[in-house]
Every structure is written in structure tokens, then in C-alpha cells.
Amino acid sequence: MFFCKRSHRNKLLAIILGFYLAINPNNLVSAKNLSFIKPNIPATDKISNFTIAQAFKQLDFSNNYYEKLAEADYFYQRGDLSQAKQIQQQVKPAFAPNATIPAAVDDLAKLDAKGQQYWQTATEAIKADPELESEITSSIFEPLQSLVKEDPGFIPGHILLADTYDLYGEEKLALATIERAAEMYPVREDILDTKIDLLLLYGKPLEASIAAREFAYSYPNNPKHQAYEQAANQYFEQYKKKLNSKITTSGILGSIGQIATGNELGALEIGQMLLAGEKSAGQSFAQSIKAQSQMVSDQRQLKYLNDIGQKLAKLMGRNEFEYEFNIVNDPTPNAFALPGGKIFFHTGMLELMDSEAELAGVLAHEIAHSVLSHSYQQIGESALTGTASNLITSMIGRGAGAASNVGGLLLNQKFSRNKEKQSDILGLRVLDAAGYSADGLYNVMAKLKQLSGGGASLLSSHPASEERMRYLEELIQTNGYNRYGYEGVEAYRAVFPR
């Protein structure tokens, strides 16, 4: 095991500070007394200097856009990649240069005098272990917050701030700090390890599992990717044990099921589905959705979708899943993922798209949701926490069996911005690796954005915001993904004609 346990992490902290911290709970100020420091914390989801995505505003799909891409495909398929690129560049606007996320720095000596002073003030104060809450705030948290804000590239600053929040009992702030750092520097193992460690410490093994898996699958060339995958599986088992004991000790799922259905069997079904794992939970939910929906049975369309989906899924991981790709007759432009690799597309979504690269872009994103256990987590959280009332309301509102209603809930699921990002990161990697133009998902988002007229997205599960468009541009540029690969305009239109 290379993940540091709690004691190791304190050791790490001590190494950073050059001494061992005396962690005597009597020396610590209670968490609630520290609430006054909260306004100083930068919001987790506001990485500064986001610029508005200009490129997608200029995307003009009516301006022979797809005719040009089809022309480019002709050359691409004959191996003339430079000609294909040249043609695509005629209609694809250039992306704005990346917003600057400063390069990671580990060496304190590389900071300016002010940055070094922040670090010194904070570490001296931690050594002195101040007892007054005002001292803690002014001598530890304020300089560390300034350091993270003014020198965001200095990685030890993020880690020390998160660890110090943890030491002073500020769980939420510790997690918010490390998650913000992980967003900015997703390839840093030290940040990831701190995040995983905190999640485990705070009793969130499923989140820890997802974080480890996200890294393992997003960076398959990292020498530790297999170790992270194994760790992800191990934390997943921890979560299932926790789930099992909650079910048996509190009977919480039993009461949900009884309220919802008046039938205890329904509740047991949900619990058993979750405990049986993602693969079989996905099978059950998929079955109930298919039973409730008008499914498209066009074999040619299903085969096309399935062929591309299976190809992408092979590049993702989670080979134990039985991937399945379905089409629901529904004009809303949406697509969603159930646990265990069960993916559904609405006809409205397929009608919105014009190329195989776009289809593959959305497919890869949805498969990523499934691979990263997002839907599974959503059901588990609803079932185990106080927010189960949402689940209950949804169930009562729909009135049928418990299992089918969980399916119904998933249809309307919204993932957090963070989960959307995770799926974009993994999805884009796979889209590029499969040889498609990396713009595929980006284009679909641009169309959804235009459809919704700048307001809320019609794609209820997957909001298309300017910030998200900008983020996709950054991901594509940072990773050097090819925007001028295979588009597959004619191939797509042959199966899904306009």
C-alpha cells in the first residue's frame, strides 16, 4: 500500500514542517469556534481567470460545417491527414489560448519573498500551536489562504492548508481545499493521495474509490495506475461492507421501501441490488427502464451505436461490466448512464448530432459516468443519507415498484459539476485514443447551448455552460488531443438521416 494512512499523513505534515505535531485534542480549538474563518476561503468551484469560451460562440453549423467535415473525412480515410486537417481548419474556429494554471512548484525557494513569508508565518504558528482562535486564524489560516491564492502553483501550500483544516476539525474545508487543488493539478499523486486519505478518514470509501479509479483510468501510462485501480476496488469493497451494515443495523432501506411501496420486498430489492454490485444493479435498473419506456428496436441503429460503444468501452477499464447501449423514443435531447455500463440515448439526442465523432463524444462521456460509479453512488447516497427523502418523494410520485422508481429517479439525475468534469476528462481521453476528432463532445455541448439560448440546458443531466465549454477547450489543448481526426459525417447520416 502506498497510500499514506492517517499517521503517515501527519508524518508527512511533520516532514513539511520539520517536526512532529503534538496532536493533543485539548490543544485544539473546537471546530464550531472556527466558523468565522470561512468567508476567507476561496470557493472550490471557482478557479480564477476563467475566460469565456469564444470559439464555440463562433461555431456556425449552418455554414457548410458538416459538408466540409465530410470532405475532410474523404481525405482522412485515404490517409491524407494534413489535407483533412486543413479542410477542417477552414470551418473550425481556433480555441482561445488556455487560461493560465501556473506550473506546479515544490521548492519554497522558488516563491517570492511574500510567498515565503506566508509559509514561514503559518508553519511557525503551527509549531507554536496557538490556543486562541483569533491567533489560529490570523497566524495560520490567513497566511496559508493567501499563499494558496497568490501562489496556486506551490503544491505544498494546498496540502498543508488541507491538512491543517483537518487537524483543527474542519472536515468540509479540508476536503474543499484538496478538491480544488486536485482540479487544478489532476496529475499530482501527492494531492490525490491526500484527497483519498481524507475521504477515507471521513468515512467516504466510495468517493475514495472513485478518486483512485478516475486517476487510474485517466492516466493509464502512469506507473502506479494498476495500484490505484486495485486500491479503488479495495475501497469499493469497504463501501459495500458499510452499506451492508447500515442495511442490517438500521433497516433504513426497509423503511424507505415501506413508505414508498407499502411493501418491504421492494426495499429489500434495492438493498440487494446495491449489495450485489454495480453490474447486477445496472441490469435490474435497465430492465425496469426498458419496461417503462418506448424502446427503439431499429437493429441497424442499435448495432451502429453498440459497435462504437463497445469499442470505446474497451479503452476505459471495468471489463467486468456488460456494456449495453439502448435508444429510448423520447424527443428530449438527453443521454444517461446506469450503473454497470448500461447506457441510454434519447432519439432527441441522436437527432441533434451530425457525426460519429459527436456520437462517440457523448458515448465516451456516458460510459465514463458508469465506469466511475457515479450512478451507483447516487443511488447509494440517496438510500443511506437523510436525502433519502428525495428518493421517497420520487418513488411516491411515480407510484410503481421500488426498483422501477429508482430507475425513474436516475432518468432525472443531475451529477455534480465535479462528476461532470471527471467524466469529461476520461471521456475525452478515450475519444482521442479511438481516433475521433476530440471536438465531438464539445460540438454537442455547443449545440445544446445554442438550443437553450444561453439559458439552462435542455440536456437536463448534463449542463452545458460557458465555463464547461471553456474547460473542454482547455482539456483538449492541455492534453494535445487531436481536433482534426475522424469525423464520420456520412457514416452517421447513413444510420441516422436528417
Ligand SMILES: [Zn+2]
Ligand atoms: Zn454527464
